[in-house]
Amino acid sequence: MSANSANTDAQQLKRTRIKLAAWWEANARDLPWRFGRTSPWGVLVSEVMSQQTQMSRVVPYWTDWMARWPDAQALADAPKADVITAWGRLGYPRRALRLQECARVVTEQYHDELPHTYEELIGLPGIGDYTASAVLSFAFGKRIAVIDTNIRRVLSRVFLGVESLGGAASPAERALANRVLPEQSGAGESVTWNQSVMELGAVVCTAKSPLCEACPVADDCMFLKLGRPGLGQRRTRPRQRFQGTDRQVRGLVLAALRELPAGASLPRKDAGKLWNDQVQLASCIASLDDDGLIEITEDDMLRLPQG
C-alpha cells in the first residue's frame, strides 16, 4: 500500500467520523435509555431486551420493567413467575430468567453495582461479547469496539465494499472495528461512534434495502462505489422454519401458563390439548422444566416457577 492511499484512507475515516457524528446529533432516535437518562443497570436491561428483538417492540416493555424493578436488587427479589409474565411476548423467555440470575449475582457479589470490566461482565448470566461491550461503551463511556450485526454490516460495506457474511464475527471484522474506533481524545468519541454506526445500520444501512440516498457517508462508502455487489446476500444459512418446531410448542405452553391467574397451575392433561403431537409436547414440557421456565408439581401440574 502506498503512502498516498494510506493517507487517503485516513482522510476518508476522518470525514466518515465527522459526518456520522453530525448525523447522529440530528437523527438519533429518542429511546428512553439513551442520553444519560437511565442507570447502567437500565442500559443493561435495554440491551438484553434488544437481543434479537426490534427496538420498537422493546420500548414499552423496558419502560414498564424499569418502573417495576428499577435496579438489580429489585429484580433479584422478584418471584420468577412475575419476571416471566412481565417478559410477555418479547420472545426468547430464557433471557428473562438469565437477566434475573444476572441481577442476583450483581446484588450478591457486586453490591448492586454493575462491574466495570469486560471480564467480569461477560461472566454474568446472559451477557456475552456484544452486551458486555455495549454496557462498557454506552453505560460507562469506556473505549471499546462494540460488534453486533448492524456494525459488522456497516463497517464491512463502508470500508471494505462487501457484505458481511457468516455466523460469528471473524478476526478480520474485529480488527477492522478496532482500527476505525476513534481514539478517546475528548468527550466520548468512541461511544458516539459505536452508537451512530449501529443506528445507521438499524435505520439507513439496512440488510435488504439500504437507503443510500439518505446516507450521510454515501460519498465515502466503498460498497456504493462498487455498485453494491451482492446486496442482500444471505448473511446466514436459511433459518429453521418456525411452524411445528419445539420453539412454537414451548411458546404455546408458556403462553398458556402466563394466562393463568397468579399462582395457578395447569393439569398436564389440559396441557395436552395445546398440541397434537403428545411426544413432542412432553419433550418440550421437560425442556421448559430443565430451563427453569416452568415447574412440574408432585401431582403433575404445570405452573410458572415460584420464588
Next chain:
DNA sequence: CTCCCGTACT
C-alpha cells in the same frame, strides 16, 4: 453449528 421466540416487514 444449533437451538431458542415473537413480530413486522418484503
Next chain:
DNA sequence: AGTACAGGAG
C-alpha cells in the same frame, strides 16, 4: 412464504 431482528449458551 420467507426473512430479519442491538445475541447467548450448549
